[in-house]
Amino acid sequence: MEAQNNTSYWQQHVDYSMDVNVDVEKYQYSGTQKLVYTNNSPDVLSRVYYHLFFNAFQPGSEMDMRLQSVADPDGRMMADGKSRIASLSPEEMGYLRVNSLTQDNQAVSFVEEGTILVVELIKPIPPGGKTTFEMTFNGQIPLQIRRSGRNSSEGVALSMSQWYPKLAEYDFEGWHADPYIAREFHGVWGDFDVKLTLDKKYVVGGTGYLQNPEEVGHGYETPGSKIKKTKGKTLTWHFKAPMVHDFMWAADPDYLHDTLKVENGPMLHFFYKNDKEIVENWKKLQPKTAEAMQFFNKNIGDYPYEQYSVIQGGDGGMEYAMSTLITGGRNFGSLVGVMVHEMAHSWFQHVLASNESKHEWMDEGFTSFISSLCMDQIMDQKKENPFAGSYQGYYNLVASGKEQPQTTHADRYELNFAYGVAAYSKGAIFLSQLGYIIGQDKLMETLRKYYQDFKFKHPTPNDIKRTAEKVSGMELDWYLTDWTQTTNTIDYGIKAVEADGQKTKVSLERIGLMPMPIDILVLYNDGTQETFYAPLRMMYGEKENPYPNLKRTVLQDWPWANTNYDLILDKELNNVKAIVLDPSQLMADVNEENNVWQAQE
Numbered sequence: 001m002e003a004q005n006n007t008s009y010w011q012q013h014v015d016y017s018m019d020v021n022v023d024v025e026k027y028q029y030s031g032t033q034k035l036v037y038t039n040n041s042p043d044v045l046s047r048v049y050y051h052l053f054f055n056a057f058q059p060g061s062e063m064d065m066r067l068q069s070v071a072d073p074d075g076r077m078m079a080d081g082k083s084r085i086a087s088l089s090p091e092e093m094g095y096l097r098v099n100s101l102t103q104d105n106q107a108v109s110f111v112e113e114g115t116i117l118v119v120e121l122i123k124p125i126p127p128g129g130k131t132t133f134e135m136t137f138n139g140q141i142p143l144q145i146r147r148s149g150r151n152s153s154e155g156v157a158l159s160m161s162q163w164y165p166k167l168a169e170y171d172f173e174g175w176h177a178d179p180y181i182a183r184e185f186h187g188v189w190g191d192f193d194v195k196l197t198l199d200k201k202y203v204v205g206g207t208g209y210l211q212n213p214e215e216v217g218h219g220y221e222t223p224g225s226k227i228k229k230t231k232g233k234t235l236t237w238h239f240k241a242p243m244v245h246d247f248m249w250a251a252d253p254d255y256l257h258d259t260l261k262v263e264n265g266p267m268l269h270f271f272y273k274n275d276k277e278i279v280e281n282w283k284k285l286q287p288k289t290a291e292a293m294q295f296f297n298k299n300i301g302d303y304p305y306e307q308y309s310v311i312q313g314g315d316g317g318m319e320y321a322m323s324t325l326i327t328g329g330r331n332f333g334s335l336v337g338v339m340v341h342e343m344a345h346s347w348f349q350h351v352l353a354s355n356e357s358k359h360e361w362m363d364e365g366f367t368s369f370i371s372s373l374c375m376d377q378i379m380d381q382k383k384e385n386p387f388a389g390s391y392q393g394y395y396n397l398v399a400s401g402k403e404q405p406q407t408t409h410a411d412r413y414e415l416n417f418a419y420g421v422a423a424y425s426k427g428a429i430f431l432s433q434l435g436y437i438i439g440q441d442k443l444m445e446t447l448r449k450y451y452q453d454f455k456f457k458h459p460t461p462n463d464i465k466r467t468a469e470k471v472s473g474m475e476l477d478w479y480l481t482d483w484t485q486t487t488n489t490i491d492y493g494i495k496a497v498e499a500d501g502q503k504t505k506v507s508l509e510r511i512g513l514m515p516m517p518i519d520i521l522v523l524y525n526d527g528t529q530e531t532f533y534a535p536l537r538m539m540y541g542e543k544e545n546p547y548p549n550l551k552r553t554v555l556q557d558w559p560w561a562n563t564n565y566d567l568i569l570d571k572e573l574n575n576v577k578a579i580v581l582d583p584s585q586l587m588a589d590v591n592e593e594n595n596v597w598q599a600q601e
């Protein structure tokens with residue numbers, strides 16, 4: 001069941017200052033962290049939790065154990081059928097250790113539980129209270145296994161995501177101290193001030209605005225300006241990132257660094273290896289990135305930061321605050337596709353920060369939806385149904401019998417396959433099918449309002465539903481409930497078409513449990529067409545005619561509990577050529593065969 005928020009909205013706030021030294025030869029780092037934590041909740045907090053994500057990359061970790069037991073492990077994390085984590089040596093594994101921790105200058109006790117640090121406070125934090133945690137920590141960067149790590153398969157030296165002790169989120173549902181098992185994150189909104197000191201040959205990109213570009217150079221300086229030569233082997237990079245919930249960076253001595261200003265938008269930065277196989281594609285990628293940014297600005301709402309960076313690194317594509325890490329050795333279409341997907345996450349995760357581990361369909365699904373539309377436009381694909389792949393994936397999952405409801409925690413699906421389809425495909429269909437229910441214009445209006453109302457917050461499933469209700473005037477609780485909290489499927493069909501005097505009787509039936517309104521297209525032998533619309537009674541509303549060039553007749557509501565529904569056509573049977581339920585194919589009907597009736601030749 002979906003937890004309900006019975007309180008008025010609040011969210012916690014963090015202000016991080018970190019000063020970190022990185023030894024690029026030993027792949028180790030150490031630093032200090034000062035965290036000012038504001039408790040905006042109505043509760044007294046006597047404990048806090050930090051994530052220590054790098055501890056996942058150790059033999060025997062929960063991530064390792066899960067890899068060894070899941071039937072379809074991620075191929076990137078396996079070698080010769082075995083978990084790559086299991087064989088990491090002490091020099092190759094990752095760790096993140098907190099060495100000392102104080103709360104308002106008094107030492108507190110803490111205990112490490114795998115990838116989580118549990119801290120018992122000596123001074124409970126009252127509602128509205130502020131407290132300051134100061135710690136020293138050190139870490140080792142693991143071999144690249146998943147998302148972050150050293151020496152990626154494409155030779156990127158440091159992909160630094162999930163790298164610092166990160167306070168867990170506390171919200172209306174309580175603490176979210178999820179162990180790092182496979183995926184999906186939830187973080188606290190706040191401001192970051194990060195100083196990174198490392199070998200001065202390395203070029204760094206990531207979250208945040210560089211505060212000392214004229215000292216650092218490496219393509220950040222004002223063009224034409226002279227960089228002061230510094231003594232010593234290292235350089236300190238000072239970044240600030242306002243209102244984000246994560247901080248990522250990547251570094252490599254061979255990065256090329258290009259910039260491109262989006263018209264009326266942010267500065268785009270590109271970091272990629274000087275590898276002749278990929279350079280041409282990465283140059284061509286740059287104007288496409290600007291086009292994608294403008295597409296999202298127009299269709300969802302303005303990107304709120306002044307900078308976005310596309311960085312070669314990691315092991316596929318992963319979204320971060322103001323940036324992404326993607327692999328670079330791809331054909332051009334795939335390179336644009338992964339950039340578009342990860343950049344779309346800037347809206348659906350890094351500004352609309354849903355709890356991904358509980359509602360993975362809200363970030364992966366909505367991102368897939370909007371990136372399909374964006375690719376259609378910027379790559380001029382003009383697909384009849386840009387979401388066709390998502391529908392096919394969903395139908396395959398249903399047929400496999402392995403579907404679990406979307407309320408399943410992202411780490412606890414039986415199969416990675418079932419997680420992937422539920423999050424990406426069924427999540428994308430949540431929106432494309434919502435467009436079928438409320439109309440395409442209302443859908444796009446819903447997305448823009450959702451962004452306006454919930455940016456820099458943690459929207460929940462109920463928030464997207466309520467937004468769609470307010471925009472459309474319809475009741476949509478049935479949709480959110482059946483689609484996201486059950487595995488009920490949609491199957492409507494044409495049962496019979498028969499003569500009824502001078503008229504024709506079309507008998508429709510509902511076979512699946514999930515309710516839907518029905519669009520019906522009728523084609524006649526004289527070449528004319530008309531449509532009919534049977535609204536679902538429990539939605540208490542009607543969409544506008546999706547086919548304005550065709551005559552539409554709004555029929556009486558179809559009450560869900562009635563499995564049968566008759567439609568009378570004002571023409572003789574021998575005039576009727578074909579009848580089609582949902583000609584848009586945006587309704588995810590698991591049995592399409594009974595959606596079409598054709599007259600015998």
Ligand SMILES: [Zn+2]
Nearest residue numbers: 341345364367
């Ligand atoms: Zn994604």
